[in-house]
Amino acid sequence: MSLKFEIIGRQGKSRRGRLHTKHGIVETPAFMPVGTCGTVKAMMPESVAATGAQILLGNTYHLMLRPGADLVAKMGGLHKFMNWDKPILTDSGGFQVMSLTGLRKLTEEGVTFSSHVDGKKFFLSPEESMSIQHKLDSNITMALDECTPFPATYEQAKKSMEMSMRWARRSREAFVDREGYGIFGIQQGSVFEDLRAESAEKLKAIGFDGYAIGGLAVGEGQEKMFEVLDYAPGQLPDDKPRYLMGVGRPDDIVGAVLRGVDMFDCVMPTRSGRTSQAFTSRGTVNIRNARHREDHRPLEAECDCPLCKNYTRAYIHHLQKCNEVLAVMLLTWHNIRYYQRLMAGLRQAIEEKRLEEFAADFYARQAMGDIPEL
Amino acid sequence: MSLKFEIIGRQGKSRRGRLHTKHGIVETPAFMPVGTCGTVKAMMPESVAATGAQILLGNTYHLMLRPGADLVAKMGGLHKFMNWDKPILTDSGGFQVMSLTGLRKLTEEGVTFSSHVDGKKFFLSPEESMSIQHKLDSNITMALDECTPFPATYEQAKKSMEMSMRWARRSREAFVDREGYGIFGIQQGSVFEDLRAESAEKLKAIGFDGYAIGGLAVGEGQEKMFEVLDYAPGQLPDDKPRYLMGVGRPDDIVGAVLRGVDMFDCVMPTRSGRTSQAFTSRGTVNIRNARHREDHRPLEAECDCPLCKNYTRAYIHHLQKCNEVLAVMLLTWHNIRYYQRLMAGLRQAIEEKRLEEFAADFYARQAMGDIPEL
Numbered sequence: 001m002s003l004k005f006e007i008i009g010r011q012g013k014s015r016r017g018r019l020h021t022k023h024g025i026v027e028t029p030a031f032m033p034v035g036t037c038g039t040v041k042a043m044m045p046e047s048v049a050a051t052g053a054q055i056l057l058g059n060t061y062h063l064m065l066r067p068g069a070d071l072v073a074k075m076g077g078l079h080k081f082m083n084w085d086k087p088i089l090t091d092s093g094g095f096q097v098m099s100l101t102g103l104r105k106l107t108e109e110g111v112t113f114s115s116h117v118d119g120k121k122f123f124l125s126p127e128e129s130m131s132i133q134h135k136l137d138s139n140i141t142m143a144l145d146e147c148t149p150f151p152a153t154y155e156q157a158k159k160s161m162e163m164s165m166r167w168a169r170r171s172r173e174a175f176v177d178r179e180g181y182g183i184f185g186i187q188q189g190s191v192f193e194d195l196r197a198e199s200a201e202k203l204k205a206i207g208f209d210g211y212a213i214g215g216l217a218v219g220e221g222q223e224k225m226f227e228v229l230d231y232a233p234g235q236l237p238d239d240k241p242r243y244l245m246g247v248g249r250p251d252d253i254v255g256a257v258l259r260g261v262d263m264f265d266c267v268m269p270t271r272s273g274r275t276s277q278a279f280t281s282r283g284t285v286n287i288r289n290a291r292h293r294e295d296h297r298p299l300e301a302e303c304d305c306p307l308c309k310n311y312t313r314a315y316i317h318h319l320q321k322c323n324e325v326l327a328v329m330l331l332t333w334h335n336i337r338y339y340q341r342l343m344a345g346l347r348q349a350i351e352e353k354r355l356e357e358f359a360a361d362f363y364a365r366q367a368m369g370d371i372p373e374l
Numbered sequence: 375m376s377l378k379f380e381i382i383g384r385q386g387k388s389r390r391g392r393l394h395t396k397h398g399i400v401e402t403p404a405f406m407p408v409g410t411c412g413t414v415k416a417m418m419p420e421s422v423a424a425t426g427a428q429i430l431l432g433n434t435y436h437l438m439l440r441p442g443a444d445l446v447a448k449m450g451g452l453h454k455f456m457n458w459d460k461p462i463l464t465d466s467g468g469f470q471v472m473s474l475t476g477l478r479k480l481t482e483e484g485v486t487f488s489s490h491v492d493g494k495k496f497f498l499s500p501e502e503s504m505s506i507q508h509k510l511d512s513n514i515t516m517a518l519d520e521c522t523p524f525p526a527t528y529e530q531a532k533k534s535m536e537m538s539m540r541w542a543r544r545s546r547e548a549f550v551d552r553e554g555y556g557i558f559g560i561q562q563g564s565v566f567e568d569l570r571a572e573s574a575e576k577l578k579a580i581g582f583d584g585y586a587i588g589g590l591a592v593g594e595g596q597e598k599m600f601e602v603l604d605y606a607p608g609q610l611p612d613d614k615p616r617y618l619m620g621v622g623r624p625d626d627i628v629g630a631v632l633r634g635v636d637m638f639d640c641v642m643p644t645r646s647g648r649t650s651q652a653f654t655s656r657g658t659v660n661i662r663n664a665r666h667r668e669d670h671r672p673l674e675a676e677c678d679c680p681l682c683k684n685y686t687r688a689y690i691h692h693l694q695k696c697n698e699v700l701a702v703m704l705l706t707w708h709n710i711r712y713y714q715r716l717m718a719g720l721r722q723a724i725e726e727k728r729l730e731e732f733a734a735d736f737y738a739r740q741a742m743g744d745i746p747e748l
Contacts, residue, residue, distance in 0.1 A: 037692075037693075037696045037698060038689070038692065038693075039693060039698050039700045041698065041699055041700070042699040042700065042703070043700070044680065044700070044703065046680075062696075066692060066695055066696055067667070067688070067691075067692040067695075071667075071668060071688065071692075074668065074670075075670060075686060075688055075689070081686070081688075081689055082689065083684040083685060083689075293441070293445075294445060294448065296448075296449060306418065306420075310457040311457060312449060312455070314441070314445065314449055314455075315412070315449070315455055315456065315457075317441075318411075318412065318440065318441040318445075319411075319412075319413060321440060321441075322411045322436075322440055324411060324413050324415065325415055325416040325699060325702065325703070326413045326415070326416065326417070326418070328699065329416070329418065329699070329703070330418075
C-alpha cells in the first residue's frame with residue numbers, strides 16, 4: 001500500500017492515528033477544511049495552515065469544470081496551483097454530479113452531465129474520475145460511487161451499493177499507485193447493516209489505503225447516523241483510516257470519533273463564516289444579533305484565532321452589518337480554528353485515555369449556550 | 375503645534391518628510407489606503423501594515439452612521455476598535471455628505487442630511503465633525519469644508535471657498551489640541567489661482583498642522599489638476615505637510631509629488647482589487663482577461679506581495695472566474711503594495727536627488743503596457 005497509517009493510541013473504539021503522505025503527515029482524528037474551487041473560501045492558504053489544518057479537501061467536480069484538470073496539471077498540480085504544500089484529498093466528483101437533478105444521466109458506464117456553470121456536457125466514469133484526480137496530484141483519491149439517496153428502500157440501497165462496488169473495483173484498477181499517494185474506497189448500504197457489511201467485504205476484497213463511510217449526513221438525522229456508526233466503522237479494516245464524508249457539526253464529529261471514525265470534511269465552518277455564524281465551545285453564535293452591538297468582549301476568550309485575540313464582538317458585529325469582507329475572513333478563520341482545536345482536543349484525549357470525560361465536558365459546554373449578555 | 379513635521383530631503387519642489395504622530399511616524403511622500411468603515415476592504419490590518427502603509431484614512435461619514443462615533447469611543451477609539459495601532463487620518467465627512475444630492479440641506483451653520491443606510495436624519499457642522507473625529511481618536515483631523523463642485527463659475531467658487539474658510543476657523547476653534555494629534559485645513563478655490571491664494575492666506579492666518587488641497591480630482595482631468603498643482607502647493611506653508619485629497623492614479627501621484635505634494639489617499643487600489651484590476655509598473659492589468667488563462671507567470675516578477683510571490687496569473691484568473699473572495703484579497707494586497715512600493719521609490723529618489731530620472735523611468739514603463747502574451 002502506498003499510504004502508511006499508524007495507530008499510535010486507542011481508547012474504546014476510538015483511534016489516535018498518523019497518516020503519512022508524500023506531502024506530509026496527517027494526525028488523526030482529522031478535520032479537512034473544504035477548498036472547493038482550489039481555495040478555502042476567504043482564506044489565504046498560510047492562514048489555513050496556521051489554524052492547524054494538515055489536509056484539505058478539493059472538489060473534483062468543481063475543478064474539472066473550472067479551470068479543468070489538464071490546466072491544473074500543466075501548472076504543476078493542485079498543491080502548487082493553490083500554494084498549499086500539505087496533503088490534499090479529492091472527492092470523486094460523484095456526489096456533486098449526482099445532485100444535478102435533471103442535468104445528468106446515470107448508466108453502468110458512468111454519468112453524463114451538464115455543467116452548472118455554462119451547460120457544457122461532461123462525462124464522469126470511475127476511470128475518468130481517477131484520471132482527473134491523478135492530474136490534480138491528489139494525495140488521497142476517492143473511488144467514484146453513487147451516494148445512495150435517503151430514504152431508500154432495501155432494494156434501492158442494495159442495487160445502488162452493488163453498482164458502487166463495481167465502480168470501486170474499476171476505480172482501484174484505474175488508480176496509479178505511487179509512494180505517498182493512495183485511494184480510498186467508499187462503503188454504501190444506506191441504513192441497512194447487512195448491506196453495509198456486504199459493501200465492506202467487497203471493498204476489503206479489492207483492497208484500499210483507507211475506507212470512507214458514504215451515504216450519511218444526507219438527511220437521515222444524527223440519531224440514525226449514529227445508529228449506522230455504531231456498527232459501520234467496525235465492519236471496515238482496523239488498520240486503515242476511516243473517513244466519514246461530509247460530516248459535520250462539532251457534535252456529529254465527537255460522536256463519530258467515539259464510534260471509531262478518523263477523518264472528516266464539511267463545508268460547515270467555511271459556509272457558516274459567510275453567514276455570520278460562529279462555532280464556539282458554548283455552541284453557535286450569530287454575531288449579527290443586536291445583542292453584540294456594544295459588547296467589548298472577544299467572541300471566545302480561550303480561542304487564539306485573530307478574531308478572538310484582536311477584536312471585540314462589537315467590531316465583528318459592525319463589520320457584518322456593513323457586509324465587510326473582513327467579517328467573512330475573520331469568521332471563517334475562527335470557525336476553522338475552532339474545528340482544529342476540537343480535533344486537537346480529541347486527539348489528546350485519546351492519547352491520555354480520557355475521551356469520555358472530554359466528550360462529556362464538550363456536550364455540557366455546548367448545552368450552556370453563549371456567555372450571558374452584557 | 376501638535377504634530378511635528380521634518381523635511382529631511384528636497385529636490386526641486388519635492389520634499390522628503392517625516393510626520394510624527396502619537397501612533398508613530400509617517401514617511402512622506404505617503405499614500406494612505408482608505409479604511410472606509412473601520413476596515414481596509416478585504417484586508418487584515420496586519421497585512422495592510424505588511425504592505426508598508428504607515429497611515430490609514432477613515433471616513434467620518436461612514437463611521438458616524440455605523441457604528442457611530444460614541445460606540446467607537448466606548449471601544450477605545452478607532453485604532454483599538456479596528457486593531458490598527460499606527461496613525462489614522464479621518465476626513466471631515468463633508469465630501470460624502472455633499473455628494474448626497476437631494477438628501478441634504480446646506481446652510482452656514484452646517485449640513486442636515488439623511489443616512490444612505492436607513493434614511494435617519496443627521497446634522498454635520500464644523501463643531502460636530504471635530505467632535506466625531508475626536509471621539510474616533512483620529513491622529514489627523516480634517517477641517518469641515520465644502521468641496522467646490524467642478525465646474526464652478528468664479529463667483530460660485532469664491533462664495534464656496536469663503537464659507538469653507540469660515541468653517542475652517544470654526545473647525546480649528548473646536549479642535550482639541552493634544553500632543554501627537556493635529557488638524558489640517560483644506561484649501562479651496564477651484565481652478566482659480568487668486569482664489570486658491572486667498573484661501574491659502576486665510577488658512578495660514580488660522581494656522582494648521584498641515585494643509586490639504588481640496589476640490590481636485592472631481593472631474594477636471596489630470597491636465598487641469600496639474601495646472602492647479604503648478605501653483606497651489608507653493609501657496610501653502612513650506613514647513614507643513616501638503617495633502618492632495620482623493621488622489622489618485624499612480625501617474626497622478628508621481629506628477630503631484632513632482633509639484634510638491636506630500637500625502638495622498640484614494641480608493642483606487644482597494645476598489646480596483648474588487649474589479650479584477652491590478653496596478654503594475656507596466657500599467658494596469660485586468661486579470662479576468664482570457665489571455666491570462668494558462669499563464670504560469672506571476673503578475674509582476676519584481677513585486678514581493680503574496681499574489682506575485684506565490685501564484686500564477688492563471689490561478690488569479692481562475693479565482694476571478696469563480697468569483698472567489700481570495701481573488702479580491704490578493705488583488706487588494708497587491709495593489710496596496712504596488713502603491714507603497716511606488717511611494718518608497720519616490721521617497722528614495724528624492725533622497726538621492728534623482729526624482730526626474732525616477733519619474734521618466736516610471737512613465738516609460740507605464741507606457742510599455744503589460745508583458746507580452748505567452
